[in-house]
Amino acid sequence: MRTDELLALDRAHVWHPYGPMPGRAEPLVVASASGVRLHLAEPSQGRTELIDGMSSWWSAVHGYNHPVLNEAARGQLDRMSHVMFGGLTHEPAVRLAARLVEITPEPLRHVFLSDSGSVAVEVAAKMCLQYWRSLGRPDKRRLLTWRGGYHGDTWQPMSVCDPEGGMHQLWSGVLQQQVFVDEPPAAYEESYAELLRTTVARHADELAAVIVEPVVQGAGGMRFHDPAYLRVLREACDAHGVLLVFDEIATGFGRTGTLFAADQAGVSPDVMCLGKALTGGYLSMAATLCTGTVADGISQGEVPVLAHGPTFMGNPLASAVACASIDLLLSQDWAREVKRIEAGLRDGLAGTEDLPGVRDVRVLGAIGVVQLDHEVDMAAATRAAVREGVWLRPFRDLVYTMPPYVTEDADLARICAAVRAAATAG
Numbered sequence: 001m002r003t004d005e006l007l008a009l010d011r012a013h014v015w016h017p018y019g020p021m022p023g024r025a026e027p028l029v030v031a032s033a034s035g036v037r038l039h040l041a042e043p044s045q046g047r048t049e050l051i052d053g054m055s056s057w058w059s060a061v062h063g064y065n066h067p068v069l070n071e072a073a074r075g076q077l078d079r080m081s082h083v084m085f086g087g088l089t090h091e092p093a094v095r096l097a098a099r100l101v102e103i104t105p106e107p108l109r110h111v112f113l114s115d116s117g118s119v120a121v122e123v124a125a126k127m128c129l130q131y132w133r134s135l136g137r138p139d140k141r142r143l144l145t146w147r148g149g150y151h152g153d154t155w156q157p158m159s160v161c162d163p164e165g166g167m168h169q170l171w172s173g174v175l176q177q178q179v180f181v182d183e184p185p186a187a188y189e190e191s192y193a194e195l196l197r198t199t200v201a202r203h204a205d206e207l208a209a210v211i212v213e214p215v216v217q218g219a220g221g222m223r224f225h226d227p228a229y230l231r232v233l234r235e236a237c238d239a240h241g242v243l244l245v246f247d248e249i250a251t252g253f254g255r256t257g258t259l260f261a262a263d264q265a266g267v268s269p270d271v272m273c274l275g276k277a278l279t280g281g282y283l284s285m286a287a288t289l290c291t292g293t294v295a296d297g298i299s300q301g302e303v304p305v306l307a308h309g310p311t312f313m314g315n316p317l318a319s320a321v322a323c324a325s326i327d328l329l330l331s332q333d334w335a336r337e338v339k340r341i342e343a344g345l346r347d348g349l350a351g352t353e354d355l356p357g358v359r360d361v362r363v364l365g366a367i368g369v370v371q372l373d374h375e376v377d378m379a380a381a382t383r384a385a386v387r388e389g390v391w392l393r394p395f396r397d398l399v400y401t402m403p404p405y406v407t408e409d410a411d412l413a414r415i416c417a418a419v420r421a422a423a424t425a426g
């Protein structure tokens with residue numbers, strides 16, 4: 001199809017994330033992708049290929065078109081691309097579940113394999129509410145979270161996204177009213193820890209769970225916080241009979257420098273959500289893990305089943321690729337690569353804080369963020385990055401990158417140059 005025809009059809013019929021938006025820039029047409037490069041169907045700003053600074057929203061940690069992941073997909077495709085999971089099971093899903101239990105914090109034991117991060121969070125909420133229902137405490141049905149979070153675009157996740165600054169204000173009268181506490185400061189402050197403790201204590205009777213993104217609040221503002229707050233939450237939840245959910249959909253599989261962000265605090269949640277990099281960004285799959293205690297609680301209830309069963313649950317193709325992606329990650333010194341990227345981002349973004357309009361620059365693991373003192377002009381910033389030969393997706397007051405772990409130093413330097421160009425565009 002010719003690119004102009006494709007774009008006309010796209011304009012006429014296709015929804016994009018958070019679209020359509022008046023005056024939005026036309027999307028670029030990607031013909032293929034390999035390694036860390038997106039190959040465009042037609043040149044844009046003189047570029048036919050772009051270095052991907054986004055890992056397709058945290059997910060493509062090994063880059064694109066990876067021979068090992070391709071082989072895993074092909075091998076499974078020849079056997080069975082999908083089969084219903086009700087009453088049937090298969091090796092790829094079982095192997096994946098066992099592998100996830102092996103690599104995640106100790107008491108997590110049961111794995112629900114769904115098809116997107118938002119659904120993984122829905123399932124987590126359902127598990128927690130149902131656990132308390134089963135124990136005769138249906139009044140424990142609210143969730144507590146801190147402001148500035150982002151957990152997805154379906155109903156329960158939207159209810160725990162930031163109610164004011166966030167993207168889901170439109171639904172504020174419709175969503176379940178959750179309990180919010182201020183967003184965590186970057187550094188440890190005892191007064192904030194105390195606020196967490198007292199808020200959990202005050203609402204314990206109505207709380208099913210606390211849900212947070214550990215260490216990095218992603219799409220809600222790309223902010224980092226001291227892992228010690230996770231220990232505070234664990235202690236408060238234990239003291240007051242509240243479950244703890246970590247949403248590691250963005251942070252899981254090494255992005256922050258540890259395999260899971262929670263590892264930095266040495267604490268385990270009762271429920272954990274994974275997605276994005278689970279399949280190396282190849283296929284739509286997410287997972288919700290819970291402890292034996294949560295699963296046993298649910299199975300002791302009046303309705304002893306977790307009533308959730310998506311059609312594509314445990315998809316064999318995605319499971320096989322997820323297993324291969326985890327093996328690939330763990331077979332390498334991935335932590336060294338993430339450290340290398342962290343160092344490259346620190347070097348490459350050094351001095352950016354002195355540019356006009358820049359409020360803050362922060363780097364953690366394979367994540368680099370430039371926060372502006374104004375809303376970014378998305379179209380101008382994207383154009384500026386493309387001119388540098390890099391794909392970025394700035395939003396709100398943020399220009400940021402989370403490159404694939406396989407990004408070489410020279411490409412990383414170009415990503416940093418593009419972040420700087422985007423931060424000063426418009």
Ligand code: PMP
Nearest residue numbers: 116117118150151152218249250
């Ligand atoms: N939780 C977090 C922390 C996320 O970053 C995201 C996606 N940005 C989600 C949940 C939702 O995942 P998905 O887009 O796959 O539904």
